[in-house]
Amino acid sequence: MEEEVKKLVEEKKKEEVPPAPGAGVFKMKMKSLALLNRNKSKSKSNANANVIALSPKPIPHLSSLANSVVSRCSTILQVTTEELEHRFDTELPESVKERLTYARNFLEFCSYQALHQLSTSPNFLSGKDFRQLTYDMMLAWEAPSVESETLDKESPSSSNQEIEEEDGWSLFSSSSTTLAVQVDDKKTVGREAFARIAPVCSAVADIITVHNLFDALTSSSGCRLHFLVYDKYIRSLDKVIKAAKNALAPAIVNLQLSEGEIVIDVDGTVPTQPVLQHIGISAWPGRLTLTNYALYFESGVGLYDKAVRYDLATDMKQVIKPELTGPLGARLFDKAVMYKSTSIEEPVYLEFPEFRGSSRRDFWLDICLEILYAHRFIRKNKLKEIQKSEILAKAILGIFRYRAVREAFRFSSSHYKTLLAFNLAESLPGGDKILETLSSRLALLNDGAGIANAKRQSTLSPTKQQPTLSPVSLLALSQLGFVLEKEANLDGQAVIVGDICVGETNPLELAVKQSLSDTGMAEAAQATVDQVKVEGIDTNVAVMKELLYPVIELVSRFQILASWEDPYKSMVFLVMIGYIIIRGWIRYILPAFFVFVAILMLWCRHFNKGRPLETFRVTAPPARNAVEQLLTLQDVITQVEALIQAGNIILLKIRALLFAILPQATEKVALLLIFIAAAFAFVPMRYLVLLVFLEAFTREMPYRKESSDKWIRRVKEWWIRIPAAPVQLIKVDEKKKRK
Incomplete structure (x- = not known):
């Protein structure tokens, strides 16, 4: 990814640097461009004149970058910075206005409102302004106050320059050359800043998988996010969403989709990359389509037969898993997904042929399981109407993000953790707690009148609002052009009440963080397990003997006593155990043993606190070659037999x-x-x-x-x-x- 960033930087520089040589010529052109901007700004419409007339004033305790972000937010919201600060001071609780966190919380307050306003546009992901503003919000979140502002003044933020673009005057944009300089100067974003800003736009990130998304985007850049990588991800996401919308119209005619059913992805349309359906020993190519309710397979090439529907929504004991396939039923190639349910007589195998690896199969396996798990969650919690649509919208947006990362950076899912919320909850330690928390959050959704309630709540101040939330994923999907609920039509005037709150960590975030902490502990423990694994039967037997040495020694001593080699010791042991049995104390032997072990563990915890555990040393048996190991294995198998x-x-x-x-x-x-x-x-x-x-x-x-x-x-x-x-x-x- 580092090489890709450098290539993108060079491309941006080439695009911006004029073909004529000489730095003086370039400076003259830039001055001319600035003068042209001034002349054009005078001739703008009354609306633009009013925007400029706001003249946002910098706030003293904010950093320069934070002031730049707040001023752009005030321009978007058509409110002065003084009015925004007044709203923050009067409407939010005192807990978020402490001196140490005031700057960051105020920045979040302005950013969240501006992002909700920007995301009402159907094509907001296409605009460079949106990508640049959100990235600058993340940079400013890391250094919101004057005290936390970086000492490097030579590379100003890309947000502080306003330059005329080919498509007209812009409120926030700057040249790509400046952005390239910014990346070269290592102005990058960290995990927490990304996790606090990105999920505000449900299309960009989900609160459950935002950390995994950050890891995927920064897998080769030292856990810091470059702007060009972030920009490429958003552009890829926009491309994926537009492709899904383009596939929606013809699919409705061919598949006869029901109301609220939308196409998520299609495969098998390219003759060189078919999808093969195996039933028994028969196989034929066709086109595979995934919707938010089912899988559809249309056999044929170019001209397709009537689609066969494989349901993912109804409880029919569906099983979806990876499987081997091949010609005439032979199990040769690990490139297929098996679907089995009570509605079909025998399993169906959907094969995704490719020359290297099985990335196509893995992708389709993941997205099919995501829809299946989402419907299981809906049935388990008996969700209806807008709550059900919110869960499906969350799953659909997750699949779009997963596909965008996959297509933008061309690496398989084995290089990063899953970006699908319900797949992640199924695999994470404590994932069930995440789903329980999500279910409790869904109970706070606006229901009944649906979006009308969200609009009505938006007229109240945050301190007077009822404890309700908006279906943010459903609204984001509808704003992008996908309709799951007819009521989910937004006119741009409602304020969205989402999961991300200013200066607060909601229960869902806490559940995710706890689960990630448990995952880290589990991975660290598994790393120690992988480290101590040894090869060879004789070596493992030697390790086991050393570990069981106390037990083996105890048994051997008991055998010595039972052999009566020393009659005096054997007689004392016999009388003592016989007296214990007669008195009925034998029932206390096992509890006494457990208490002794507990005391020993607490003793070690107290006196060995902070000391590393000593390495367990085992004398390795003589080395053996492969033939000797096979003979040893044969002897062991013979003994077991x-x-x-x-x-x-x-x-x-x-x-x-x-x-x-x-x-x-x-x-x-x-x-x-x-x-x-x-x-x-x-x-x-x-x-x-x-x-x-x-x-x-x-x-x-x-x-x-x-x-x-x-x-x-x-x-x-x-x-x-x-x-x-x-x-x-x-x-x-x-x-x-x-x-």
Whole structure:
């Protein structure tokens, strides 16, 4: 992306620098252009004269860039800066007017109102003025006051110069050469500034995914956003939205879309990039269309048959996932999306062929899942009318942004986290809390009269407004030319009450930040897991032995006691455990163990606070080549197979005893079970535990060893004589399986 920024800078410079050589000639032309601007400004209409007559006065405690932004906001709103400051002081609560944050909050107040006003235009994304103003708002947000203003005075903001453009006089614009100088001078925007300004325009960013969008735009620029990258993103977004509007008219005729159903994306129209639909062993090319309610596939090339509709809105147990496809049902290419629901007899596979990678498939998988998850959220929360349309509008705008980033910068989704809100909520730790918070915010939406309520609320001051919100995504979509609700028609006079509030962090932002924090912790933990993974069976066994050393040592010591190598220690242990069992204290052993471990952990936390954990050292086994590792793996598999065989034999012999294949053995086992049942019924449990412990622990005692060995030998001989129940393996008919 750094190389792309440099290329864009050079292109901008070439466009602005005149072909005639010499800096003096260029300066003369610029002076002439400035004089021409002055002459033209005198001949403007009365409206423009009134705008200029406002003469915004700088506010002393704001930085020069912040003053520039506020003055342009006052021009857009047709209000003086003094009036804006008066409104801020009288209408907003005292909590946002503290001395340390006054400048930034006042800048947000002016910026938010101006952006709401600008976004009412259908083509506001096309204007360079909008892109430049929003970027300058972000720059000013980082240095809003005089104290925080940067010391570098040699590279003035692009917003401080007003130059005549080819399309006429502009309130905010400056030359592209100045913008190029600005980028060269490293005037860039940080994450928090982008997250506070960009989501105010719902088309530009969403509050849930704004951090991921910033990461995608700054993936190669050190987490700082260049203007040319931001400008390219907005232009790409505008191009995507216009392409979607152009595809809307012919699709309505061919697909017979229902009211409120709009086309989001279309693929398969280019003969060299078809979409193949696989059902069974049959496959045919066609055109694939995604709307906010369903997927449509029209088979054919150039001339299309009647579309087949795959529903995404109704609850039909839909499953959408990546899948392998190939000719005649062969599973060869990982470039398909599988759709399965209760409305179709067998799964449908939609393949997106391409020479390298599977970026087409991944894109369509993501956007289909986004619509599916949005409808699941709607059904789960039983949303109706304007709330439902708001969720669908949020999903649609997210898909437009995702497509804009993908087409502008040509890298796949594996290079950044998802830009789709509902996909993100499904994958993030605590994503369900984000959706719960979103549901609670939807409850505050203006309903009933819909937009009329939003207009009525706009006449009240913020301190007197009811706790309601406007459907900002739905309004943004309708302003761009997509109609989901007939009532969502805005005449440009209503003030939008959105999620981003001046000087405040709303619950949705907090939920997203908490989820991102949890994600960071999870990723850091996963990084440690990836770091300690070792290869090789023998190496992993060595690591496991070292980790289980305390347990192995404890078991070995118990075996030494049970072997009666030291009769004195074994007798003391026997008496102590027997006394514990008789007294009934054995039930406290497990709780005491847990308390001991808890105390040990708290002890380590207190005395090892701030100290790094010592590296766990393991003696690595001798290195082995690939053949030796394969032989080791074969030995392990053979041992595992032997264990499974032994387990099957035990189960088959128990089955033989159960069904009395050997009647005498079955009688003995039945009598033994009756005796055990009587013991459990009439003998206290502690005595039974004591009896089992004495039997197991004193088996190697010198006085019992000979008789114990003889008894174990008789039991083994008896078990060997038990036959296994017969087993018959039935092979599946391959012909039936293929059918």
